[in-house]
Amino acid sequence: MHKIIASPFLTDYLVLRPDSRQAIKIGKNRYAELLGVVSDSAAICPTWLVNAASQRWGIDLSGEKISDTALVRQPSPYGFGRASYELNLGCDPHGMASICKVGRDPKVPLMDEGIGGLTRLGDAADALMLRTGGCSGCALSGSCWTCRPLAKLYQEAKAPLTRYCQHGGR
Numbered sequence: 686m687h688k689i690i691a692s693p694f695l696t697d698y699l700v701l702r703p704d705s706r707q708a709i710k711i712g713k714n715r716y717a718e719l720l721g722v723v724s725d726s727a728a729i730c731p732t733w734l735v736n737a738a739s740q741r742w743g744i745d746l747s748g749e750k751i752s753d754t755a756l757v758r759q760p761s762p763y764g765f766g767r768a769s770y771e772l773n774l775g776c777d778p779h780g781m782a783s784i785c786k787v788g789r790d791p792k793v794p795l796m797d798e799g800i801g802g803l804t805r806l807g808d809a810a811d812a813l814m815l816r817t818g819g820c821s822g823c824a825l826s827g828s829c830w831t832c833r834p835l836a837k838l839y840q841e842a843k844a845p846l847t848r849y850c851q852h853g854g855r
């Protein structure tokens with residue numbers, strides 16, 4: 686079990702620790718440094734990482750081999766945030782991938798299309814976030830805190846507006 690995980694996450698780079706909600710935000714250069722030395726069995730954790738891990742989690746990585754201590758995730762060729770592996774649990778069954786557990790349609794059948802099918806999810810997300818249906822023409826959509834797929838579910842369930850919508854006076 687690795688003590689820490691370094692990973693690209695959208696436009697940032699994070700160091701995470703299993704079972705901890707806290708993270709260390711690092712720059713691209715420091716992520717590249719970790720990626721470059723993680724396969725070197727003689728390399729030890731750099732001082733900046735030792736200090737940051739001590740401050741964030743109270744753990745001592747001084748003198749530890751980085752190959753034993755850190756899992757450094759490769760950048761995704763599809764632009765996805767691989768840190769989400771550590772942050773999100775329980776997504777996409779039977780190989781059906783969707784943008785999230787609320788916006789489940791459209792789905793991409795990964796068993797049929799392979800990993801390349803994930804590239805279709807960006808367009809799916811853009812389409813799902815359009816303020817259509819019950820949110821069509823809403824003048825408050827610019828400051829809406831409810832994502833459109835979730836609002837759609839509330840509207841279909843005829844939930845009280847106070848639960849999800851600014852028109853409910855919340």
Ligand code: SF4
Pocket residue numbers: 816819820823824825826829830831836849850851852
């Ligand atoms: S404020 Fe209500 S109607 Fe307007 S976009 Fe948000 S959920 Fe839809």
